[in-house]
Amino acid sequence: MSPSHSARRQALARFAANRAAMVGLVLLTVIVLLAVIVPMAWPYGLEDASLERALRPPSFADFHWFGTDANGRDLFVRVFYGARISLAIGLIATVIALFIGVAWGTTAGWFGGAVDMLMMRFVDILYAVPLLFLIIVLVTVLGNNIFLIFAAIGAVEWLTMSRIVRGQTIAIRNLEFMDGARAIALPTPRILTRYVVPNIIGPVVVYSTLLIPVNIIVESSLSFLGLGVQEPLTSWGLLINQGATMLDSASWMLVFPAVLLAITMLSFNAVGDGLRDALDPRGR
Amino acid sequence: MGGYILKRLSIGIPTLLIIVTASFFLMRAAPGGPFDAEVDLDPLVRANLEASYGLDQPIGTQYLRFLDGLTHFDFGPSTTYPDRSVGELIADGLPVTLKLGLTAMLLATIIGLLAGVIAARNRNGVLDGAIMMLASVGIAVPNFVVAPILTLLFGITLQLLPVAGWGDGSLRYWLLPVVALALPQIAAIARITRSSMLETLSADYVRTARAKGMPERRVLWRHVMRSAFLPVMSYLGPVAANVVTGSVIVEQIFSLPGIGRFFVQGAINRDYGLVMGIVILYATVLILLNLLVDIAYGWLDPRARVK
Numbered sequence: 001m002s003p004s005h006s007a008r009r010q011a012l013a014r015f016a017a018n019r020a021a022m023v024g025l026v027l028l029t030v031i032v033l034l035a036v037i038v039p040m041a042w043p044y045g046l047e048d049a050s051l052e053r054a055l056r057p058p059s060f061a062d063f064h065w066f067g068t069d070a071n072g073r074d075l076f077v078r079v080f081y082g083a084r085i086s087l088a089i090g091l092i093a094t095v096i097a098l099f100i101g102v103a104w105g106t107t108a109g110w111f112g113g114a115v116d117m118l119m120m121r122f123v124d125i126l127y128a129v130p131l132l133f134l135i136i137v138l139v140t141v142l143g144n145n146i147f148l149i150f151a152a153i154g155a156v157e158w159l160t161m162s163r164i165v166r167g168q169t170i171a172i173r174n175l176e177f178m179d180g181a182r183a184i185a186l187p188t189p190r191i192l193t194r195y196v197v198p199n200i201i202g203p204v205v206v207y208s209t210l211l212i213p214v215n216i217i218v219e220s221s222l223s224f225l226g227l228g229v230q231e232p233l234t235s236w237g238l239l240i241n242q243g244a245t246m247l248d249s250a251s252w253m254l255v256f257p258a259v260l261l262a263i264t265m266l267s268f269n270a271v272g273d274g275l276r277d278a279l280d281p282r283g284r
Numbered sequence: 285m286g287g288y289i290l291k292r293l294s295i296g297i298p299t300l301l302i303i304v305t306a307s308f309f310l311m312r313a314a315p316g317g318p319f320d321a322e323v324d325l326d327p328l329v330r331a332n333l334e335a336s337y338g339l340d341q342p343i344g345t346q347y348l349r350f351l352d353g354l355t356h357f358d359f360g361p362s363t364t365y366p367d368r369s370v371g372e373l374i375a376d377g378l379p380v381t382l383k384l385g386l387t388a389m390l391l392a393t394i395i396g397l398l399a400g401v402i403a404a405r406n407r408n409g410v411l412d413g414a415i416m417m418l419a420s421v422g423i424a425v426p427n428f429v430v431a432p433i434l435t436l437l438f439g440i441t442l443q444l445l446p447v448a449g450w451g452d453g454s455l456r457y458w459l460l461p462v463v464a465l466a467l468p469q470i471a472a473i474a475r476i477t478r479s480s481m482l483e484t485l486s487a488d489y490v491r492t493a494r495a496k497g498m499p500e501r502r503v504l505w506r507h508v509m510r511s512a513f514l515p516v517m518s519y520l521g522p523v524a525a526n527v528v529t530g531s532v533i534v535e536q537i538f539s540l541p542g543i544g545r546f547f548v549q550g551a552i553n554r555d556y557g558l559v560m561g562i563v564i565l566y567a568t569v570l571i572l573l574n575l576l577v578d579i580a581y582g583w584l585d586p587r588a589r590v591k
Binding site for chain 1: 303426428436439528529532533537551554559563567571
């Protein structure tokens, strides 16, 4: 058995022993499954409105488990449809941030000197502005398209990633196997993708798990403010916004999406922390 | 110390200039002008409107004019509120936002520190477990969920506090918004305080202090708190940024007449002047705050000055 194999196995065992992380993983799996299945299988559709069924409180009798909204639309299907959008945006924005952050960080860390200084000063400057502000400015400029929201969030949330990656790159830049790669005259882009990236991927994965919930919150905040996902689509932020305006007459409209969002956030954080502890033996 | 402050300043000022420039050109590059909402605007009227806001000038001229205006706190006109200037709008909203933000920061720092110290002193005890669990929930649940739930609880179910609005600006009206704004920050500060206290408690010099028979209370105040406070201190910059972002959302939820609401309104209406004015204001405030934090840090911890 190769040493890396057993190291991986040990990390896996450490993760499995972490109860909070395992509970989080199970909850996330359930939520993702429901987000996939419910909109396909539920007796009500996303847009099935009916004024006579408006503002029904939750009940098991007629499949309105989470109640209905002011237009008589079933909240159970809307909450899990919203889960699709919120999770998808969180995930895709994270992947975009990952690519930009890894490319930026490895380049700055590998070349060092003036390149590094310029690239990292750029990151410092962006850091000075609250990220939600940058995204609001970007969404204002780019318009309210859902794909542009993915892009805008990803385009802003890569800053910390690039700092982590840069640090890691500098740490391994002068190791012996790097000299080997240079000695066989590999072109730099190939060294970066084949030698540097695979060796720094651990912290990157951990940070990505912690970035997904951040991005879900950013998307929800935007949608909550009316600057993100728009009707007829829906997302958790939009549902929470609609619930907040109906507080006095239909509190279930707030409670269900809010609780589901909170559970998702807690689960992602628990999984992310668990991964970090499992992959970083120093933390033990 | 003087050189250290100068060095910090030499980072802050170019940063601000770049932010001003970038936000100016970004907003001008946006598709859709500020007068797009009016349907069938007569071309002559539109030209006149654009001329009166200086939008018909070359972009370079507009930029220079804008910079010149900034030097005497003139942010230009707002297109959403035609009879007001951006400066007036900001002056109107600033007292509300400042009161909200500063109170929330103060509350978050005091309660967060207290909770963190209590948790660290009861390491792995029941109190520690309870505080840390609350902190994980507090970090995971965003402002825009906390705020409506607080309203539901105290405004609607218990009928104790007003649901929204600023009223006469008395405590009743801003209590819920401040708490909603402060809660996530309390959680974050409590976590940082706890871990930095635990780290300091196991330091050699603390063991030495105890070994020479120093009373526990004195060990805590003289040796532990002082260095345990440093990570909390350096986290105050991000706290300020989070409070600023949060205030935009909280003001929206509680319909408070602060600048955060103008910002969202401006973004929806593509009001260049208003959005830029507020971004620049917030960036300035945050850069200054970070500068103060850095200086205070350098004063408390001489090691930071050398780096």
